[in-house]
Amino acid sequence: MSLSGALYNAFSGLNANSRAAGLVSTNISNATTEGYGRRTLELVPGAVGTTGGVRISGTIRFSDPVLTGDRMVADASLADATTRFDFARRIEDLVGESGVPGSLTDRINVFENALLNAASNPASTQRLELVSYNADSLAQSLNALSDEVQAARQTADTSIGAQVETLNNALSRLDALNDNIVAARSTGTDSASLYDERQRVLDSIAEIVPLRVVERDKGDIAVFSRGGAVLLDGSPVEIGFEPSYGIGAGMTFSGGQLNGLTINGTPVDLNGSVLFAGGSLAAQFQIRDGSAVEYQSQLDGIARDLIERLGPGGPDSTLGATDPGLFTDGGLAFLPVNEAGIASRIEINSLVAPDSGGTWRLRDGLGAATQGDVGDARLLQGISDALGAATVPSSSGLTAISRSFANHISEFASSATGERVRAEDAQTFVSIQNAALRELELSKGVDTDQELQRLMQIEQHYTANAKVMSTIDGLFDQLMSI
Structure with a gap:
């Protein structure tokens, strides 16, 4: 040489x-x-x-496309489980732990105790005021819970809109990166950084929708949801969603008041629960159209049961058939056809509201024109008995089993706690799985x-x-x- x-x-x-x-x-x-x-x-x-x-x-x-794909699916599962767990924990926190002051179960216990104390001395204006105050607090607790459930639905709807926007932007970015990678490979230019950026974009949307990625011969990729929706294949699809504002208890997707997803202008299955299942997007739909609607239905059933127990035909014989009872629908008599959202509207009758000067009617009857015998405790005892009576609720939102009103409250609180426990267990499991896959992916990296x-x-x-x-x-x- x-x-x-x-x-x-x-x-x-x-x-x-x-x-x-x-x-x-x-x-x-x-x-x-x-x-x-x-x-x-x-x-x-x-x-x-x-x-x-x-x-x-x-x-x-x-890179290891199989391992990366499994990790992205785990990302979606973790986002789904975390979203559901956060909602379940929020509801449990609002209901409160049984027996803790301020919890829903505590409100009904305090109200019933106030009735018993007033019945032992019906002449005491102070004790009647305490009954009025605790009845009002119970109604306000139901109002607050109902408002928070609807706020959670509104938050979910807003989040869906934001995630759809993120998804569309990411798909457009992936399409541009596909073109850049194909061009780089055809000219022999180093394209490793483009592959890195493309993976980062995929990771940014993997939590929203579980993805299946297919690499083509020229280096470009096609992207599908695990449920079978085509997201990017040659060109990106346009996912559509119109957010709603001011969601009320009676507004549902099935009723046509709320919007679902579209792909290139065509509505997808229901609200996307199949094609986009498994990620945070589907979890938000589940909250908006499933879990929160069920909670609202139970709250409305509880509010209706409370109104009907102490309304016409109940312990107060001074009430006419169309008169509002101790608890009202925004000050009016309750009508069964207006059950949706009654938990947000229930309030104590203004005739016996705190500081109204009319709390003597708790003893003498809402329809009484003048005060009666100050020592008569029959109505107060009757209200207490009505709350404790085991009856089958009229509302379909509650289990059709004979229970006292306090038991309906306890069942609701237990249901909220049980749902949180299940959601936490699921979140813990997928979190461990996700962490293991991430560690394995890092071990095969640098x-x-x-x-x-x-x-x-x-x-x-x-x-x-x-x-x-x-x-x-x-x-x-x-x-x-x-």
């Missing part, structure tokens, strides 16, 4: 070592970067007709120890090539001195 050929070989080696060292540095600095794929230099022998050496043909980006060993090898190679060049330089000096 000639001196010039040896010099060329050493120079090509130094160039390759310099590039390889740069990749090692990049790998180490991005060891914990989401979506980053470890790089190595791809080398081939020198071109035909040369004296040898090495030639850099490109950069190899390492190993800093291995990269440092590689850097030492590169340094040795660099030293060897530099020594060759130094030796050749010395030989040239000797030749020139002859």
